[in-house]
Amino acid sequence: MxxxxxxxxxxxxxxxxxxxxxxxxxxxxxxxxxxxxxxxxxxxxxxxxxxxxxxxxxxxxxxxxxxxxxxxxxxxxxxxxxxxxxxxxxxxxxxxxxxxxxxxxxxxxxxxxxxxxxxxxxxxxxxxxxxxxxxxxxxxxAKAALHTDAPITMTTLSRGYTSDVAERAPWLLCGAKTLSYAVNQSAHRECARRGVDDSVFVTDDGYVLECPNATIVARYGDEFVTPDPSIGILHGTTQRELFAWARQEGKSFSYARRMPVERLREADALYMTHGGWVIPVRSLDGRDYAVDQVQADSINAAIHAGRTRADALGIGPDNA
Amino acid sequence: MxxxxxxxxxxxxxxxxxxxxxxxxxxxxxxxxxxxxxxxxxxxxxxxxxxxxxxxxxxxxxxxxxxxxxxxxxxxxxxxxxxxxxxxxxxxxxxxxxxxxxxxxxxxxxxxxxxxxxxxxxxxxxxxxxxxxxxxxxxxxAKAALHTDAPITMTTLSRGYTSDVAERAPWLLCGAKTLSYAVNQSAHRECARRGVDDSVFVTDDGYVLECPNATIVARYGDEFVTPDPSIGILHGTTQRELFAWARQEGKSFSYARRMPVERLREADALYMTHGGWVIPVRSLDGRDYAVDQVQADSINAAIHAGRTRADALGIGPDNA
Missing domain, CATH: 3.30.470.10 (Aminotransferase class 4, branched-chain amino acid transferase, N-terminal domain)
Structure with missing residues (x-):
């Protein structure tokens, strides 16, 4: 050793x-x-x-x-x-x-x-x-690049597909978490070139997908919204913990069957969720968003303490 | 050892x-x-x-x-x-x-x-x-699954992109030969499900791309045609050897800026080229093609003997 x-x-x-x-x-x-x-x-x-x-x-x-x-x-x-x-x-x-x-x-x-x-x-x-x-x-x-809840800046990036791709071409593996992440890594390099921290993939017909290795969640008032995984994206694990927190706090959540990019941009707040962390977004495509760091800290503390675990297990598009 | x-x-x-x-x-x-x-x-x-x-x-x-x-x-x-x-x-x-x-x-x-x-x-x-x-x-x-020139059957498969994707979204790495081949492997499993040997990826707007790990070449009379790599595909190495053979034999070749799928289907003969082998295609999407095994053997022999090497080095879309 x-x-x-x-x-x-x-x-x-x-x-x-x-x-x-x-x-x-x-x-x-x-x-x-x-x-x-x-x-x-x-x-x-x-x-x-x-x-x-x-x-x-x-x-x-x-x-x-x-x-x-x-x-x-x-x-x-x-x-x-x-x-x-x-x-x-x-x-x-x-x-x-x-x-x-x-x-x-x-x-x-x-x-x-x-x-x-x-x-x-x-x-x-x-x-x-x-x-x-x-x-x-x-x-x-313990020595990996660990996540934090520091607010991030984002850009949208085309994923090159239309929103019906998962249904009509299942061999493209949209929604599978494979080891073939070269494009996801490339998207992060494109972000660096643009001077932003991360990205949200979108379809060619204008709908929101996911981030290269995370899920995007929008907040409108007291409602949290994320795209339905049926569009051909991963079902976010941390996003489900966030929705469980929302339920526990008397807030609501939903999966959008299709979420237009414009609808995402109109959110009151945005969170990128992955690997057990809910991360506030402070700008998307140059538009600024309010960051509620107290809320973010509170959500992450609940998730890390296991308080949302049981509820998160039951959350999905069918019961949103 | x-x-x-x-x-x-x-x-x-x-x-x-x-x-x-x-x-x-x-x-x-x-x-x-x-x-x-x-x-x-x-x-x-x-x-x-x-x-x-x-x-x-x-x-x-x-x-x-x-x-x-x-x-x-x-x-x-x-x-x-x-x-x-x-x-x-x-x-x-x-x-x-x-x-x-x-x-x-x-x-x-x-x-x-x-x-x-x-x-x-x-x-x-x-x-x-x-x-x-x-x-x-x-x-x-020597103990790998080696290629042969036995004729194969093929199907077209959507790649989920339109023909302008490489220009407008370079971060998707169309035309890069990365280690992320999960989708290419998946396409081969889809072929097995359909009972065919291999596939030709096509765009959503109806143009020919490439095979999951090969290039497609069509023959019309004495002219050999393949899609121009600028559409976001690899520039075939064996395809260039085949074109060099054609030049040596007094035949012609060209890169199609865009090749409609229907044009591919109308070919007199089809070849899939990869890894130093030119492989006759005997059917595509259920349509049968004549196989000239003597021609295929002759091309492969020329390639393997290095007869096409020098000429292949100078072949590309700019001088077709």
Whole structure:
């Protein structure tokens, strides 16, 4: 082990446990904890050769993995969309416990990432001879670029699609959280060129989608609104925690079947939500928005304390 | 080393040599040859976390890397598009020689892949502490799924974009060969569902793009036609070898500024070109095409023998 031991905890998954049907009784622990400096990935892995796999990420606050159940449900949703085996969710929960058990750093909110590749690239000689099962790497990282709730500036960016793309071309994987994030990374570089912090993807016919690695939520008076995931975006995990907070505070929320970009710009306030953090937006496309830092702090504190957890599990477009 | 030694040759790149400005004199060899079963990639690498990097692939026939110069030029083009450092092309050529020198398998046409990641993921603790430079893995693989010139069946598939997307939204990286190929892999699964071998992506306004990992070429009489890369697709390396063959045989070729899907369907013959192979298409969207296997074999033989190499270097949309 190295000086990072306890601050960066890396686990390599046992595919039989994490993707088997009856993981649990008598089986091995789902993760093997290894030195985070160890190279544990083959260059013949589908993650490397094709960006072919899926992932989730969240803050683990004082040992509590925020929105874990919803992250794992979304992982299962992505698995179904990309024709991968279904993850064994209790085994993944146990794997998260293993990471948390090994964690020993003063940082209260390290980030956790779950990376799952389709496995060995079957088109390579090494991959064709290896067991055809997913590969899993999970880590808890106190030294990562951690989120904060400092207000951000944003721009809209075209995603190049129209709003019906998810229905008519499901092979484009809109709404799947795959490891192929080159375009999302590119969008962040475009933001840097424009001198803003982040972006909101929009369709060519003028509707709001999502951010490159976050969800956008607008507030109008006491109502919080986000685009319905059926447009071909991820269902935000932190956004659901925010909606749960709204319900607890006697405010309302809704999923907009289609949200015109102009409607987003007319909001009283905007939040970008991801990884267990609700982040105030102070400008979008050059228009300024009021920032209620007290409200943001209050929401994040509720989320991190687990106060919104149970309610968030029941929130979705069908009951908004 | 293992029983795969000589059949699967894996090299790990030296970033200083492969991305330095004056690689060569006195510097170390660009590749370190390692056991192909060795896990040499960190899970904190951008290739794994984000599919953030670039690649090229080609057949190496009897030790001759087909279209190597055009592959390396295209690698440099992708690097520029995704804001990565420029590769040192002579160093990459030397790296290919190293792979070929180590190769010892009866298979005459192993596949070579060049994988380049952006490097350590700077948003992770491990990545932030590592040198901020690209990572390179290259391999020559006799046991991979090798291409053949057996005729294939195809379907068109929407890419979800209109034909002006590359101009108006360059951050979508249309025309860059990144490691984020989840959608390309998904297109192949959609083909399997439809019972065909491969697909041609088309725009929503009805123009031909490219195949998920290949180029499409139509033949009308003695003229070969492919879409102009300016529409936001890769400039085919094997397609240029095919055009060079056509020139040598007294036939003509052209790049279509925009090629309507209907025009593609009206072709006398269709070829899918990639990785040093020209592959006859025997049906597209249920319409049958004549297959001239003698012509296909003749073209592939010329390409593999290096007969088209020099001419292919000068071919592009500007001189078609």
């Amino acid at each position: 190295t000086t990072d031991a306890g601050s960066i905890v890396l686990g390599v998954g046992d595919a039989d446990a994490l993707f088997g049907e009856d993981a649990g009784a008598g089986s091995a622990e789902p993760l093997q904890i290894v030195d985070p400096h160890e190279a544990v990935v083959s260059p013949f892995d589908f993650a490397v050769t094709r960006g072919d796999g899926m992932f989730e990420a969240t803050v683990v606050w004082d040992g509590y993995a925020v929105s874990l159940e919803n992250h794992l449900k979304r992982l299962a949703h992505t698995a179904a969309m990309i024709d991968m085996p279904a993850p064994n969710l209790p085994a993944f929960e146990r794997a998260v416990e293993q990471l948390v058990d090994e964690y020993a750093d003063p940082e209260r909110g390290p980030i956790m990432r779950i990376l799952v590749s389709r496995g060995p690239d079957r088109a390579t000689g090494i991959g064709a001879a290896a067991p055809d099962q997913p590969h899993v790497w999970m880590f808890l990282d | 293992t029983t795969d030694a000589g059949s699967i040759v894996l090299g790990v790149g030296d970033a200083d040599a492969l991305f330095g400005e004056d690689a060569g004199a006195g510097s170390a060899e660009p590749l370190q040859i390692v056991d192909p079963h060795e896990a040499v990639v960190s899970p904190f690498d951008f290739a794994v976390t984000r599919g953030d990097g670039m690649f090229e692939a080609t057949v190496v026939w009897d030790g001759y890397a087909v279209s190597l110069e055009n592959h390396l030029k295209r690698l440099a083009h992708t690097a520029a598009m995704i804001d990565m450092p420029a590769p040192n092309l002579p160093a990459f050529e030397r790296a290919v020689e190293q792979l070929v020198d180590e190769y010892a398998d009866p298979e005459r046409g192993p596949i070579m892949r060049i994988l380049v990641s952006r490097g350590p993921d700077r948003a992770t603790g491990i990545g932030a502490a590592a040198p901020d430079q690209p990572h390179v893995w290259m391999f020559l693989d």
